[in-house]
Amino acid sequence: MSTHHHLGLGIDIGGSGIKGAPVDLHKGRLAAERVRIPTPQPSTPEAVAGTVKEILDEFDWNGPFGCTFPAVVQHGVTRTAANVDERWIDCDAAAVLRRVTGRDALVVNDADAAGVAEAEFGAAGVGDGVVLVVTLGTGIGSALINHGHLVPNTEFGHLEIDGFDAESRAADSARERDDLDWEQWGERLTRYFTHVENLLWPDLIVVGGGVSKKFEKWSPHVHTRTRMVPAGLLNEAGIIGAALLAHR
Known part of the structure; x- marks a missing residue:
């Protein structure tokens, strides 16, 4: 899937599953059926990044992408780790994802990502x-x-x-x-x-x-x-x- 200016790709990393899909940024909805892969156990940064790459490859997506994470995220660094391997604490998640997937990643707290979507396209x-x-x-x-x-x-x-x-x-x-x-x-x-x-x-x-x-x-x-x-x-x-x- 080539990068169109109105398309983005989002990945949602959780303790039990990693989900991703291309998104129509004009309409605020998924542009294809989402793919879900169980979160690897142990959920180390390397293993999770490998699963993220699988999802990007599935959609043939080569541009930058956004990635939610269940943690405090400061400038691409995950400071906490809820329901994922503790090796994520103080990990430069954006750098790991870039190295493993070969694409630029923006990493954001999962509740923050949901909040931005609600403000732009949802109830707010x-x-x-x-x-x-x-x-x-x-x-x-x-x-x-x-x-x-x-x-x-x-x-x-x-x-x-x-x-x-x-x-x-x-x-x-x-x-x-x-x-x-x-x-x-x-x-x-x-x-x-x-x-x-x-x-x-x-x-x-x-x-x-x-x-x-x-x-x-x-x-x-x-x-x-x-x-x-x-x-x-x-x-x-x-x-x-x-x-x-x-x-x-």
Whole structure:
């Protein structure tokens, strides 16, 4: 697939799978069926980069690409490693990907990539001012967007609230672990979002992650002063955001 100016390619690296697809950057959607390959175990930088190369080769993609990663990413260096091999800590991920794949890579935190995609093509428009995108899953991911511009590597899932790491009480995994009904979980989410609102005063909160599909079940039990909407792009947001950021 040759590089067209309206096409990008995004890769989404997770603890269990690595997914990738070309993206139509005008429409904000995948331009071909995505490819998913299980994440190699152990998930060392070399092994993961090899899998990324397989996906690029599958699409015959030779240009620059964007790549999400479940970690804090500072200027292409992965500073943390959630659900992946600890050899990623302080690894120059962009350099490893460039060497192994032979293409230039832009590496970005996975929640940040999803946030950028939502702001550009999803539930949040650039006119919405300060947008907080929160993904509720195993943990709580966050992305802060100001008039379309990303403030990278916010870790608002790890705020300490009532003596607890917020995600240990309010993530979707905590709902399942503590066997909470929607109303009980809603109380915890209200506590979480109220705290975040008082720090950031966002204009809009977009909620992603698997539970965004069940938004109407739990959202009535969450009380915020900020308007809250479900994510629009669901599981493709990371791929789309990574491709967009690499293109920019």
